[in-house]
Amino acid sequence: MTVDNTGESLLDLFIFETSQNIEQLEQIILQNEKTSQMSAEAINEIFRIMHTIKGSAAMMMFDNISTVAHRAEDLFDFIRKHIEDYIDYSDVPDLVLECLDFIRNELDKIKSGGTANGDGSDITAMVSQYLSQIKEISEQGSTGSQGEDAMTATLSVPASKVNSSLGGGEAYRAKVLFEEGCQMESLRAFDIINRLAAFASVVSCFPDDIMDNDDSAAVIREKGFEVVFKTNREYEKLNRFFAETIFLRSIELEILEANEYKMIITAQADKANAAALAQDSGGKEQTKGDSYKNQTPAPDNHNNAVATIINVNVAKLDKLMDLVGELVISEAMVIENPDLNGLELNNFDKATRQLHKITMELQDIVMSVRMVPLADVFQKMHRVVRDMSKKLDKEVRLEIIGEETEADKNIITHLSDPLMHLVRNSLDHGIESTAERLNSKKPKVGTITLEARNAGNDVLIIVKDDGEGLNKQKILAKAKENGLLKKDSSEMTDKEIYSLIFLPGFSTNEKITEYSGRGVGMDVVTKNISEVGGSVSIDSKEKIGTTITIKIPLTLAIVDGMNVRVGESTYTIPTISIKESFKPRKEDLVVDPDGNEMIMVRGQCYAINRLHQCFQVETAIKDFEQGIFVMAEQYEKTVCIFVDDLIGQQQVVVKALPAYIKNNHNVNGLSGCTLLGDGSISLILDVGWFVGSDLGA
Amino acid sequence: MSRVLIVDDAAFMRMAIRKVLEKNGFEIVAEAENGEVGIEKYLQYKPDIVTMDITMPEMSGIESLKQIKKYDANAKVVIVSAMGQEVLVREAIMSGAKSFIVKPYKEDHIIQTLNSVVASG
Numbered sequence: 001m002t003v004d005n006t007g008e009s010l011l012d013l014f015i016f017e018t019s020q021n022i023e024q025l026e027q028i029i030l031q032n033e034k035t036s037q038m039s040a041e042a043i044n045e046i047f048r049i050m051h052t053i054k055g056s057a058a059m060m061m062f063d064n065i066s067t068v069a070h071r072a073e074d075l076f077d078f079i080r081k082h083i084e085d086y087i088d089y090s091d092v093p094d095l096v097l098e099c100l101d102f103i104r105n106e107l108d109k110i111k112s113g114g115t116a117n118g119d120g121s122d123i124t125a126m127v128s129q130y131l132s133q134i135k136e137i138s139e140q141g142s143t144g145s146q147g148e149d150a151m152t153a154t155l156s157v158p159a160s161k162v163n164s165s166l167g168g169g170e171a172y173r174a175k176v177l178f179e180e181g182c183q184m185e186s187l188r189a190f191d192i193i194n195r196l197a198a199f200a201s202v203v204s205c206f207p208d209d210i211m212d213n214d215d216s217a218a219v220i221r222e223k224g225f226e227v228v229f230k231t232n233r234e235y236e237k238l239n240r241f242f243a244e245t246i247f248l249r250s251i252e253l254e255i256l257e258a259n260e261y262k263m264i265i266t267a268q269a270d271k272a273n274a275a276a277l278a279q280d281s282g283g284k285e286q287t288k289g290d291s292y293k294n295q296t297p298a299p300d301n302h303n304n305a306v307a308t309i310i311n312v313n314v315a316k317l318d319k320l321m322d323l324v325g326e327l328v329i330s331e332a333m334v335i336e337n338p339d340l341n342g343l344e345l346n347n348f349d350k351a352t353r354q355l356h357k358i359t360m361e362l363q364d365i366v367m368s369v370r371m372v373p374l375a376d377v378f379q380k381m382h383r384v385v386r387d388m389s390k391k392l393d394k395e396v397r398l399e400i401i402g403e404e405t406e407a408d409k410n411i412i413t414h415l416s417d418p419l420m421h422l423v424r425n426s427l428d429h430g431i432e433s434t435a436e437r438l439n440s441k442k443p444k445v446g447t448i449t450l451e452a453r454n455a456g457n458d459v460l461i462i463v464k465d466d467g468e469g470l471n472k473q474k475i476l477a478k479a480k481e482n483g484l485l486k487k488d489s490s491e492m493t494d495k496e497i498y499s500l501i502f503l504p505g506f507s508t509n510e511k512i513t514e515y516s517g518r519g520v521g522m523d524v525v526t527k528n529i530s531e532v533g534g535s536v537s538i539d540s541k542e543k544i545g546t547t548i549t550i551k552i553p554l555t556l557a558i559v560d561g562m563n564v565r566v567g568e569s570t571y572t573i574p575t576i577s578i579k580e581s582f583k584p585r586k587e588d589l590v591v592d593p594d595g596n597e598m599i600m601v602r603g604q605c606y607a608i609n610r611l612h613q614c615f616q617v618e619t620a621i622k623d624f625e626q627g628i629f630v631m632a633e634q635y636e637k638t639v640c641i642f643v644d645d646l647i648g649q650q651q652v653v654v655k656a657l658p659a660y661i662k663n664n665h666n667v668n669g670l671s672g673c674t675l676l677g678d679g680s681i682s683l684i685l686d687v688g689w690f691v692g693s694d695l696g697a
Numbered sequence: 698m699s700r701v702l703i704v705d706d707a708a709f710m711r712m713a714i715r716k717v718l719e720k721n722g723f724e725i726v727a728e729a730e731n732g733e734v735g736i737e738k739y740l741q742y743k744p745d746i747v748t749m750d751i752t753m754p755e756m757s758g759i760e761s762l763k764q765i766k767k768y769d770a771n772a773k774v775v776i777v778s779a780m781g782q783e784v785l786v787r788e789a790i791m792s793g794a795k796s797f798i799v800k801p802y803k804e805d806h807i808i809q810t811l812n813s814v815v816a817s818g
Contacts, residue, residue: 010712017709048706051752055779056709058801074781182806183799187783191790191797246796246813247806 014060015111016311021049022100022107023376029100030382033093040083046096047076053103065106068120071127072099078131082138095130097383098123169232171203171256174242177224182247186217189225192245200231203261204268228256228264314409317370324359324366325653329675331359336678367558371406374452374461377416378403381423381450388427395445396431398423405452407459411552414532415461418525422463422548423448425522430467430546440543442466454554458534458576461550470540472497482506498538502526530688533559533576535634551576559654561674563647563682564630566611567619570682571643572652572674577687579631579638581646584624599629599640606631609690610642614669615683619644637691652676654684699815700726702744704735704761705777706753710800714748714777714807721808732761739765739772746815747774748807749794751785759789766793773814777802 028045032038050073057066072095079089102123106116176192178185193202206226207216231238235253242251256264335352378400389396407415431437431446438444449464476489479500489497500506504523529536534552553559553576561572562581582601590598590605597608608629612619621627621644630641652674657667671686701723705711711728718725726742729735732749733756739747747765751758758776765772776789776797786797795814798807 010709010716013712014709017707045754048752048754051779052707052710055800056707056713058779059710059713061801070781077781181803183780184778184783184786184797187786187790187797190787194790244813244817246810 011060011110013311014056015107018053018056018065018103019107021053022104023379025049025096026100026383027379029093029096030386033386038079038089038092040080043076043080043083047073047080050076062106062110062116064116064118064120065103068099068102068123068127071124071131072096075127075131078135082134089134091130095127098126169230171228171230171258171261172235172238173226173228173254173256174238175224175226175252176242176245177249177251178220179247179249180221184217185220185225188245188247189220189227192225192242193227195241196227196229199233200229203228203230204264224250228261312369314370317366317409321366321370321653322655324363325655325675328359328363328653329679331355332676333679370409371554372409372412373404373406374412374415374459375403377412377419378450378452380416381419384420384423385427385448388424392427393433394427394431395434396427397445397447399447399449401449401451402453403450405454405459407552407554411532411534411554414528415550415552418528418550419450419461419463421522421525423450426463426465426467426546430465430469432468436468455551458551458553461552462547463550464545464547466545469542469544469546470498470501470538471542475500478506479503495537495539498540501538502536530634533574535576558651559674559684560649561652561684562630562649563652563676564611564643565645565647566615566643567617569615569617570647570676570680571611572682572684573630573632573641574684574687575649577632577634579633581628581630584629586625589624601631601640606638606640608640608642612642612644614690621645632685632687632690634687634691639687639690641685641690652682652684698722698724699745699811700724700742701811702727702729702735702738702742702747704729704732704738704747704753704758705750706730707750710750710777717804717807718811723811732756732758732764735761736764736768740768743769745773746811747772748777748798748811749774749789750777751779751782751789759785759792762789762794763792773817775810775814 025046028042032042050069054066054069054073057063057069075092075095079092102118102120106118109118110116176189178188182188189205193205196202205228207219209216233241235255239251239253242248242253245251331352335356340348381400382398385396385398388394426448431448432440432442434444437446443466447466449462451460451462451464453460453462472494475497476485479485480489484500484503484506502522502525506522526536529550529552532552534550537549537551538546539549540546559572560575562575562578564571564573584599588600590600592598597610598605599608600606610622611617612622624642627642627644628646630643630646632639632641654672654674656672657670661667669686669689670683672684674682674684676682701718703711703714703718703725705714705728708730711730715725715728726744727738729738731753735747735749735756735758738744749758749762753761762774762776765774770793772793773795774789774793776786776794777800778786778789778797779800786794789797795817796810798810
């Protein structure tokens with residue numbers, strides 16, 4: 001495997017992995033918060049993830065991220081060491097989420113090419129303050145600070161390694177200086193002692209409390225580290241041994257005189273006695289610290305998949321999809337090539353069948369590669385519900401159904417915002433306060449259900465709440481106030497009334513809250529969803545709840561379309577918006593005094609769009625009775641499109657209109673184009689524009 | 698050319714180490730995302746040297762180091778640690794780690810460390 005050697009890809013990986021990590025963290029926190037007791041496993045996991053983020057961020061020089069993660073790591077290090085102390089950790093989730101938000105925010109800046117310049121000092125201060133608080137509590141709760149004692153006990157050089165009675169031979173003193181900036185000098189000294197102990201008996205060392213505190217590391221850094229030992233090895237060999245030390249700046253090795261050695265021995269013995277006395281009290285606490293260390297974290301299976309999954313830039317997948325689309329078309333151009341007409345080509349036919357099979361498989365695979373489960377988007381809503389129900393003081397449960405349902409990655413990206421908006425709306429306006437719920441004999445805890453399921457080539461996403469439902473009178477009054485009513489309210493169906501809330505400039509809640517009603521209304525939802533070729537519908541029962549259904553196509557890259565002919569041109573109408581097609585009867589046609597053509601179908605009147613007029617195409621068929629009508633619907637509005645003939649229904653690969661066409665021509669009413677099997681171009685109609693133009697007229 | 702096994706749960710870290718090492722003439726024979734896989738890969742590839750992260754899920758670097766040492770007493774394992782992990786590094790050294798590096802490390806530090814460990818007997 002070769003790795004691209006630019007720093008950029010390392011940054012990409014950093015962003016990707018860190019985002020993944022914070023998402024995982026968030027899940028852990030939210031899950032644990034429900035049980036209000038953190039499991040040892042969760043604490044270890046959080047500690048580990050914070051540790052990873054800290055390390056990676058430090059490598060990428062994102063110091064503010066690294067510092068925040070470091071503080072959080074410290075906090076969890078403390079918690080996991082005091083897990084048996086039953087300290088109240090109820091504030092921890094909030095703190096960690098603060099940290100996560102900060103890191104996520106900085107990541108977003110990095111992602112958009114900015115610099116991570118956020119100031120994390122507030123957050124680190126908060127965490128530090130909390131840490132010292134719980135430290136205090138834990139110290140009060142237990143006699144003496146056991147954690148620290150256990151640490152000291154394991155940190156000092158073990159007695160077995162400093163042994164004066166063992167071994168004979170010559171006594172030596174070595175003075176070692178390390179290179180500047182090599183870090184953890186005390187450990188490097190410890191390493192030397194450890195390796196030395198293999199063939200020598202270490203008598204003493206200076207500083208003798210090598211690892212007790214940062215001070216000794218500083219001492220070693222400045223003055224060097226001294227060790228006295230006894231061994232049978234020759235001077236030259238010893239010198240070589242020390243020379244092998246990594247980051248060695250200098251080594252002085254000397255043979256000790258007998259009396260000098262004796263003095264050191266006596267001093268060492270005195271010290272050992274004093275230490276033995278002091279150790280007595282701390283000894284029994286040590287077992288507790290050790291027992292913790294032996295506790296291995298419970299296995300956690302989902303991480304096993306990491307090795308077999310790689311991340312691919314979506315742009316590359318788009319390109320791949322494009323190419324496969326081209327391939328499918330080229331294949332058709334070869335197989336249906338006019339030059340082959342009338343020829344008997346048995347072998348060629350066999351080969352083309354094989355080619356066709358493989359291109360089809362390829363197309364399916366590429367499609368499936370772009371599919372991702374909705375789980376990520378759905379899981380994000382847990383946080384939204386948690387934060388909001390806390391702030392609004394409502395008890396709400398989020399139920400998720402069918403999160404394994406898959407949809408195109410591009411569509412899912414567009415789904416996140418609308419979904420968040422809908423969930424917020426449900427929580428803010430839908431679910432009643434606890435008191436109100438109890439009054440109306442509803443369960444105390446409100447429920448918001450997020451459901452996803454497949455329906456043919458579409459995915460249905462349903463946001464349902466068991467709140468108070470929509471109030472028709474209120475909606476009508478509000479719509480009237482804002483001048484949004486197009487027809488008399490008595491003529492409107494319930495659905496039409498509910499759909500008013502999706503219009504721009506509509507908002508029923510009198511007071512503006514932090515979450516919904518910041519001037520952005522539900523129209524944002526409709527807009528975002530229709531951008532990806534989907535639709536939104538709403539249903540509600542007063543006092544029982546509201547259900548909002550989003551219908552999105554599985555993918556944007558391939559559309560199920562009806563090909564129609566106008567003159568010599570071919571157009572494709574997305575099947576999702578076609579209601580029916582029919583031959584008109586002359587007596588159903590109506591022309592109003594302004595010359596607008598309309599048609600009556602089952603007592604309803606629809607506007608007519610002549611496609612040949614819309615796009616100024618030459619055609620022989622201008623008489624309604626010779627052509628055919630396609631009734632298309634979008635945004636709950638319907639229009640009849642007049643075409644020459646229907647060619648047939650097929651899945652087409654959608655391509656954006658080339659920029660030079662977009663820039664030089666009016667492309668209203670077109671959403672893209674596609675190549676047909678015979679190599680000719682078909683333009684894909686934007687039904688939304690047709691119903692819109694109908695309104696304008 | 699020395700053959701290296703990188704054990705780290707963070708893909709970012711693995712890539713960072715890989716880049717530095719490959720630039721300096723090391724061959725990365727395998728990567729592992731936790732201690733347990735680390736042992737498997739060690740037995741499979743018999744690398745000259747292993748860089749071992751400490752904090753990993755499933756099996757920590759120290760446990761993995763101990764196991765590897767059990768299979769191959771001469772295994773050369775370099776611990777990748779961070780400030781604040783002194784106690785663990787110490788345990789690692791006692792368990793037979795040849796040396797350690799501290800994150801965030803300087804490029805020449807990791808190279809110097811690995812070169813010395815490879816050169817040592």
